[in-house]
Amino acid sequence: MASIRRTLSPYHERHYQNGGHPFSVSVQSQSQKLMSNGKFSSPLPSFGFGVWRLLGGMRYSRRNVLSRCLILFFLGFVLGLTLFGDFEDLNSINFPGKMKLPLVNDRLELKDAVIPRPSALLDRVQLQIEEKKEMNEQLDLNPQKQLIVVTPTYNRALQAYYLNRLGQVLKLVEPPLLWIVVEMNAASLETADILRKMGIMYRHLVCSKNMTDIKDRGVHQRNSALEHIERHRLDGIVYFADDDNIYSLELFESMRKISRFGTWPVAMLEQSKNKAILEGPVCNGSQVIGWHTNEKSKRLRRFHVDMSGFAFNSTILWDPKLWRRPTAAPIRQLDTVKEGFQETTFIEQLVEDESQMEGIPPGCSRVLNWHLHLEARKLVYPKGWSIQENLDTVIATTT
Structure with missing residues (x-):
């Protein structure tokens, strides 16, 4: 096998x-x-x-x-x-x-360890930290109060000059600011053009009143602005700024600190006088303790303040419960009182006494605006600007 x-x-x-x-x-x-x-x-x-x-x-x-x-x-x-x-x-x-x-x-243990990082990364992180810090600072700032500047105006020789001058001042004021310009009976194209080119927020109003029954034109124009603020519930500090006055920027910035009612001294210069008259509050810090006045005829006034020498919170007009007002009647200026008493009768509707007022600047030691009376009343042009006869002169031209 x-x-x-x-x-x-x-x-x-x-x-x-x-x-x-x-x-x-x-x-x-x-x-x-x-x-x-x-x-x-x-x-x-x-x-x-x-x-x-x-x-x-x-x-x-x-x-x-x-x-x-x-x-x-x-x-x-x-x-x-x-x-x-x-x-x-x-x-x-x-x-x-x-x-x-x-x-x-x-x-x-990483507590004491030094971890190197590229310089480009460090610059980028530092930039982000700075941007975040700047944003937080902006968010922490309290929003500024709006200023509501009311200006009555009328047709006259220097109207355009005055409006442009006041508008340039308001343009330098830090916003928010609302300029309310009031005209009588009709809105002129010249005024509308000035406001449109000024570059600030504005409202152009018209006061429709019969001029034959009006004693003080400015009273009704300011009342039209007050009615507009009340109807639209505009929130801010209301200030009556005539177009022929002179104002400092410090005055407008000081108004933002007003809680209810603020006042300050005003220097007035008239044509018939060769010296300035100071009218307004006497202050101890921000507390009003008295009044400046040099006119014997005005001793009966409760508050010796010029129309451009005070400002107030607009909520007093449309929120009476907030300020515990005894009545909800509209707050307006009165045309039935004697000349020179419009200011005090209006202020009496806003505050009860000096304890509800705030003097600005502290101590009321500086004059922040001037009230000037440089124009002749009841004349369209000042003296010397008009001529009695027309000049019919024909000038031949040659080509």
């Missing part, structure tokens, strides 16, 4: 020579590399070597695929957590641009 001799393949020879599964060669080489690496001080490499030998000793079959996957997953999870050992080994790894991190009691 013939005998058949089977020779072993090189694969089986390596298997039996090593005394185990052919996978043992690769497992041993990998474990030796792990053990010979001095960077790892953890005992897990020896544990992993045993696990790999266990896996290598298992016969490869379909029933063992699930077991192998579970073991490999668990082994990878454990090695991922503890492969590098202690944090001390991090300092031995050569990362580009690395820095030493101080260790205190086996914990990472």
